[in-house]
Amino acid sequence: MNKNINWSELSFGYLPTDYNVRCYFRRGKWGELEVSSSENITMHMAATCLHYGQEAFEGLKAFRGKDNKIRIFRLDENAKRLQSSAETILMEKFPLEMFREAVLKVVKLNEAYCPPYESGASLYIRPLLIGTGPRVGVKPADEYLFVVFVSPVGPYFKEGFKPTNMVIMREFDRAAPQGTGHVKVGGNYAASLHSGEIAHAKGYSAVLYLDSKEKKYIDECGPANFFLIRGNSYVTPASHSILPSITNKSLMKLAEDMGMEVIRRQIRVEELNDFEEAGACGTAAVISPVARIDDADTGKSYVFSKDGKPGKVCEKLYHKLRAIQYGDEPDTYGWTTFVE
Ligand code: PLP
Ligand code: COI
Numbered sequence: 001m002n003k004n005i006n007w008s009e010l011s012f013g014y015l016p017t018d019y020n021v022r023c024y025f026r027r028g029k030w031g032e033l034e035v036s037s038s039e040n041i042t043m044h045m046a047a048t049c050l051h052y053g054q055e056a057f058e059g060l061k062a063f064r065g066k067d068n069k070i071r072i073f074r075l076d077e078n079a080k081r082l083q084s085s086a087e088t089i090l091m092e093k094f095p096l097e098m099f100r101e102a103v104l105k106v107v108k109l110n111e112a113y114c115p116p117y118e119s120g121a122s123l124y125i126r127p128l129l130i131g132t133g134p135r136v137g138v139k140p141a142d143e144y145l146f147v148v149f150v151s152p153v154g155p156y157f158k159e160g161f162k163p164t165n166m167v168i169m170r171e172f173d174r175a176a177p178q179g180t181g182h183v184k185v186g187g188n189y190a191a192s193l194h195s196g197e198i199a200h201a202k203g204y205s206a207v208l209y210l211d212s213k214e215k216k217y218i219d220e221c222g223p224a225n226f227f228l229i230r231g232n233s234y235v236t237p238a239s240h241s242i243l244p245s246i247t248n249k250s251l252m253k254l255a256e257d258m259g260m261e262v263i264r265r266q267i268r269v270e271e272l273n274d275f276e277e278a279g280a281c282g283t284a285a286v287i288s289p290v291a292r293i294d295d296a297d298t299g300k301s302y303v304f305s306k307d308g309k310p311g312k313v314c315e316k317l318y319h320k321l322r323a324i325q326y327g328d329e330p331d332t333y334g335w336t337t338f339v340e
Helices: 076-088 096-109 184-203 245-256 269-274 313-327
Strands: 020-026 034-035 055-057 060-064 068-073 122-131 143-154 164-168 206-210 218-221 225-230 233-237 262-263 277-282 286-295 302-305 336-338
Touching: 020 096, 020 245, 055 076, 055 184, 068 096, 076 096, 076 122, 076 245, 096 122, 096 143, 096 286, 184 206, 184 269, 218 225, 218 233, 245 277, 245 286, 245 313, 277 313, 286 313
Parallel strands: 164 206, 164 286, 233 262
Antiparallel strands: 020 034, 020 143, 055 122, 060 068, 060 122, 068 336, 122 143, 206 218, 225 233, 225 277, 277 286, 286 302
């Protein structure tokens, strides 16, 4: 591990590594996995990913433990979710077993870029699937490309595990009620760029989106799910237009193990008053505690942390999850895969 990177100063961004892994779907079948050291891809100018948004991606992480071993967190869940995204926008599904093989291969090939245990950083893994076949009419492509690359990363929100402020703005939606919010397709992120930039310019870490039909219930943040804590309950939104977060699913299990009651239901905005802690959760965000949520339309503010510190339950969940990811605690659910 000799890459001259200041691991503990890393932010969440792209750093070049040595290799990526690719696979092409042509003439009705997936080819072999190919290793590439180019950061570029070439494609037809009429490729469907460029015109009609046939693009889906994933995000997962590899962690180097105290034992120097590298563990990948819940990789099969990401493989399945990519299939569900592909199905939703009529792309060719990338086979689960090939996803596993490609991810293990790209991490192994770039293992020198997996940050050291003490740094608290990790290796972000970004698989993507795009329609590359040319179309001018609005139709699915007949050729696809799967690529997976990696980049060493630090925290997604620059504050790391410190509470940040979020904002509700009703004039923006991220996903339609029966649209594609439940899958990880590029269009959802394009739809959130404008509102995200406005929020950042005003000093917020993220937008907290409401359901786009009634604007009554909490959905999720642009890049992460949302949860609330009251006493012994972990409460997280039920909605068709939010991404089923693998981190949230894991936290629900850990909360249950800690004897908490886990509730998934619609949450009205005004209910934010009734909770003691709030957090965003996701692969990139891990747990990002929320200090305050401002409702830009009503002028109301909901405060969860006054002293700049995370709440006790967020803290406990964060440490528990990290301990499993880095191999400090036993992986009782078989969530991690070793890179041999
Ligand atoms: N919600 C959105 C919109 C996301 O982009 C992400 C990130 O992947 C998440 C939630 C969190 O999902 P996961 O925990 O599977 O990374
Ligand atoms: C992730 O958490 O993996 C994400 O994809 C969030 C964001 C970078 C889009």
